[in-house]
Structures are given as structure tokens and as C-alpha cells.
Amino acid sequence: MMRNPHGLRRRSLLTGASAAAVLAAAAACGEDGPAGTADDPVEISFEWWGDETRAELTQQAVDLFQEKNAGIKVQTNFADFPTFWEGMTGRMASRDLPDVFQMDYSRLRQFGTSGLLLPLEGVVKTDDFREGFLDTATLDGQLLAVPVAGNTLGLIYRADWFEANGVAAPAPGYSWDQYAADITTLTPALGEGKWGGGDWSGQYHFMELWLRQQGGSFYTEDGKALNFDAAKLAEWWTTTADLYAAGMVPPVETTIEWVEGGLVQDVLGSEIGWDNFMPGYAPTVEANGGTLALAAPPSLDPANLGLYLKPSMQFVISGATEQAEASAKLIDFLLGDTEAIKILGTSRGVPATNAGLAGVDIDPATQAVLDYEESVAQYLTTPPPAPPAATGAIEVKFGEIYQQVQYGEMTATEAATLFLTEAETLLAAEQ
Numbered sequence: 263m264m265r266n267p268h269g270l271r272r273r274s275l276l277t278g279a280s281a282a283a284v285l286a287a288a289a290a291c292g293e294d295g296p297a298g299t300a301d302d303p304v305e306i307s308f309e310w311w312g313d314e315t316r317a318e319l320t321q322q323a324v325d326l327f328q329e330k331n332a333g334i335k336v337q338t339n340f341a342d343f344p345t346f347w348e349g350m351t352g353r354m355a356s357r358d359l360p361d362v363f364q365m366d367y368s369r370l371r372q373f374g375t376s377g378l379l380l381p382l383e384g385v386v387k388t389d390d391f392r393e394g395f396l397d398t399a400t401l402d403g404q405l406l407a408v409p410v411a412g413n414t415l416g417l418i419y420r421a422d423w424f425e426a427n428g429v430a431a432p433a434p435g436y437s438w439d440q441y442a443a444d445i446t447t448l449t450p451a452l453g454e455g456k457w458g459g460g461d462w463s464g465q466y467h468f469m470e471l472w473l474r475q476q477g478g479s480f481y482t483e484d485g486k487a488l489n490f491d492a493a494k495l496a497e498w499w500t501t502t503a504d505l506y507a508a509g510m511v512p513p514v515e516t517t518i519e520w521v522e523g524g525l526v527q528d529v530l531g532s533e534i535g536w537d538n539f540m541p542g543y544a545p546t547v548e549a550n551g552g553t554l555a556l557a558a559p560p561s562l563d564p565a566n567l568g569l570y571l572k573p574s575m576q577f578v579i580s581g582a583t584e585q586a587e588a589s590a591k592l593i594d595f596l597l598g599d600t601e602a603i604k605i606l607g608t609s610r611g612v613p614a615t616n617a618g619l620a621g622v623d624i625d626p627a628t629q630a631v632l633d634y635e636e637s638v639a640q641y642l643t644t645p646p647p648a649p650p651a652a653t654g655a656i657e658v659k660f661g662e663i664y665q666q667v668q669y670g671e672m673t674a675t676e677a678a679t680l681f682l683t684e685a686e687t688l689l690a691a692e693q
Contacts, residue, residue: 300332304333304588311345316340319607323605327591327596327599334592350363363580369649370401371653374402378581380579386590395409398576399576409614410576411574412574413573416537416540416559416634419533422553428447445457445531449509456528460512465661466660473494488686499664544627554627573614597617600617607625664677
């Protein structure tokens with residue numbers, strides 16, 4: 263649950279050249295700037311999404327920041343991903359946003375084009391990010407976010423279950439048909455209540471991957487429309503139809519009740535997902551006696567995996583903050599302080615800065631992510647432009663409508679036609 267999600271005071275909006283001047287001066291003060299005193303500290307708010315483990319580590323890093331910056335007090339809140347974005351979207355109209363908060367790449371345009379985010383050029387430090395990362399934080403020529411960590415899609419799988427049942431380890435160029443065949447082999451072998459993989463059709467990021475493997479994209483270049491028709495979506499939504507009908511992947515009646523992923527519940531043998539999920543899954547899987555591994559996702563074309571490196575999450579500052587200097591200090595500290603780097607580790611993924619990558623303790627699961635990203639580096643291509651503002655709502659609608667296919671209430675064609683109508687309405691509302 264979000265703790266005290268609306269207990270923040272309203273803040274006046276900085277605009278225009280005066281804002282730029284104030285912020286540049288504030289940033290120039292550095293860590294010695296007169297932000298406040300221990301007896302009379304300035305207050306900033308910081309919110310993020312994640313689980314209890316991420317929250318505990320983040321709070322430790324924030325506590326250290328406050329020890330080293332006695333003139334700044336940080337009010338923290340966190341929630342799981344759906345709750346976080348439900349709250350943030352609801353708070354947009356009143357501009358009652360935290361001073362610093364975690365941003366998802368798919369929602370950057372939604373917040374950035376509404377004037378809700380502070381331009382960060384000259385406000386936060388930007389000289390140590392790994393190559394290419396800052397490109398994904400720029401919108402219409404303005405730097406509106408800084409990446410915290412990076413990730414790309416991969417196939418996370420139970421190496422022990424694959425090996426025990428004679429299923430070869432996946433390699434780059436592994437096809438969607440082969441993946442379906444491997445699931446069909448694994449599910450009966452694993453026994454009741456366990457499955458070789460999950461139903462991948464309900465996740466729009468995976469359809470984007472599939473489209474990129476064909477030289478396509480989910481959105482048009484300008485982000486104003488979908489870049490596929492109903493027939494293409496229906497085709498995607500039937501890629502798992504045979505698996506689903508045969509019970510080779512878990513039914514919606516089961517997955518809708520899950521509060522944790524199938525891998526950590528010891529009931530799923532594989533899933534397509536962001537590679538930075540693996541270090542979070544690994545301890546629980548290992549406690550269950552299993553071994554996780556990471557491979558390239560299935561593809562339609564061995565030469566085109568559809569992959570790109572994207573920020574797993576970003577940090578942003580509210581455009582309505584009254585404490586730009588203190589907010590920037592917090593971001594710079596979390597990304598650059600050696601002690602904070604060690605505390606946070608890879609809880610948000612592989613760090614986006616060179617200092618973070620050099621300073622973080624690399625456990626075996628994180629090393630597996632680094633090795634994986636090196637193994638697919640030759641396949642990484644240019645990231646798509648920041649998605650349109652309606653993306654958050656479109657992502658939710660994509661999953662909701664696909665569930666009607668899973669329940670047998672609509673055919674894939676009927677559902678695809680409905681989705682295009684709903685998505686076009688959502689996109690038009692944001693123009």
C-alpha cells in the first residue's frame with residue numbers, strides 16, 4: 263500500500279527563464295549549498311514503486327543521504343507498480359506530485375508533455391552515464407529524466423528443469439515455435455500445478471518485440487497512432503492459442519490470483535521478461551532448489567531479435583518543486599555516492615552510470631545479466647521514441663481485453679477490433 267500518498271503540500275510552479283536561472287544557480291551550489299540546517303531543514307518528498315526489499319534498501323540510502331546532508335529531510339513513500347501509477351495519474355491534475363519520483367519510460371511523454379517535469383540539464387549531474395542512456399531521457403530536445411538503471415528483454419528460465427527434462431538451453435535465434443515446443447515438453451513432465459512457461463500474448467511489450475523482429479513498431483514514429491492493424495493484433499493474440507487450449511500454460515483463473523510471479527512461486531519454468539528481474543527472482547528460486555538462467559528471447563529472425571537497451575526506470579523532479587537544489591542533490595547522491603551505490607546494489611537493475619557499475623557488488627545473478635547483455639550487444643538496435651502519453655492506459659487496456667480472449671468471451675479478431683477502437687480513443691484524447 264502507498265503510505266501517506268497525498269500528504270504533501272502543494273508547490274508553486276517554476277516557469278520560463280527565471281526558473282532556469284534559479285535552477286542553474288542552485289545546481290552550482292553543489293553539496294555545500296545553503297539548502298537548510300539541521301535545526302531547520304528543508305523538506306522534499308521522494309516516491310517510487312517496488313517491493314519491500316527495494317523499499318528497505320532505498321530507505322537505507324535515503325537515511326545515509328540525510329546523515330550527510332543534515333539540512334535536508336526526505337519524506338518517502340512507495341507502492342507496487344499498479345498502485346503507484348494509479349496514484350500518480352490521479353495527482354497529475356492538481357500537480358500534487360512528489361519533488362523526486364521514479365519514472366517509467368512508457369509514461370515519460372505523458373508527464374513530460376504536460377509541463378509536470380523539471381528540465382534537468384544543468385540541474386543534475388549528467389557526465390557519467392553509460393553510452394546511449396541519456397538518449398532515452400530526452401523529450402522534444404529537453405532532458406526531463408535521468409536513467410537509474412538499464413535493461414532489455416530476455417528469456418528467464420529454470421536451467422535445472424530444462425536440463426532434467428532434456429530441453430536444450432535456448433540460444434540467440436531460438437524461434438517462437440521452438441519455445442512453444444519446449445513448453446509443450448516441459449509442462450507434462452513437471453506435473454500438476456506447474457507449467458513450462460507462461461502465456462506471453464497479453465503483454466504489449468512482448469508484442470512490440472515481435473513487431474520489431476519484423477521491422478515494425480507498436481506506435482508510429484510520431485507516437486500519434488498504433489502502427490499495426492486488427493489482423494496483425496489478432497495474429498499475435500493467437501500465438502499462444504494452442505498452448506492455452508491444451509493447458510500447457512497457466513489459465514487466467516490461476517494467474518489472475520497471483521501476487522508474485524510464477525518463477526518465484528516455483529510453478530513456472532520460464533518467462534519472457536526484463537533481464538533485471540533475474541537478480542530479484544534468483545534468491546527465492548535458489549531457496550527452492552532451482553537454478554535460473556537468462557537467454558535471448560524467441561525471435562522470428564535469427565538476425566533480428568528486436569532488442570534494445572532501455573532504462574529500467576528513471577528519476578525525475580516535479581516541475582512544481584520549491585526545492586530544486588535539494589531534489590537534485592538527492593538524485594546525484596543516489597546515483598553517484600559510493601556508499602549509496604553499494605546499498606542500492608542492483609535493486610533497480612544494472613546501474614546506468616559508470617560509477618554505479620564500477621561500485622556495485624556483482625553477485626552471480628547480476629553477473630549473469632551483464633554476461634547476457636554482452637552476449638546480445640550485437641543485436642541491440644535503436645530504442646523506439648518515448649511512447650505517447652496514453653501508453654499507460656493502453657497497456658492496461660491491452661491486458662484487459664486479451665483476458666476476454668483467455669476467458670473465451672471474445673475471439674481474437676473481435677478483441678483486436680475492440681482494442682484498436684479503445685486505443686484510438688485514448689490516443690485522440692491525448693492529442
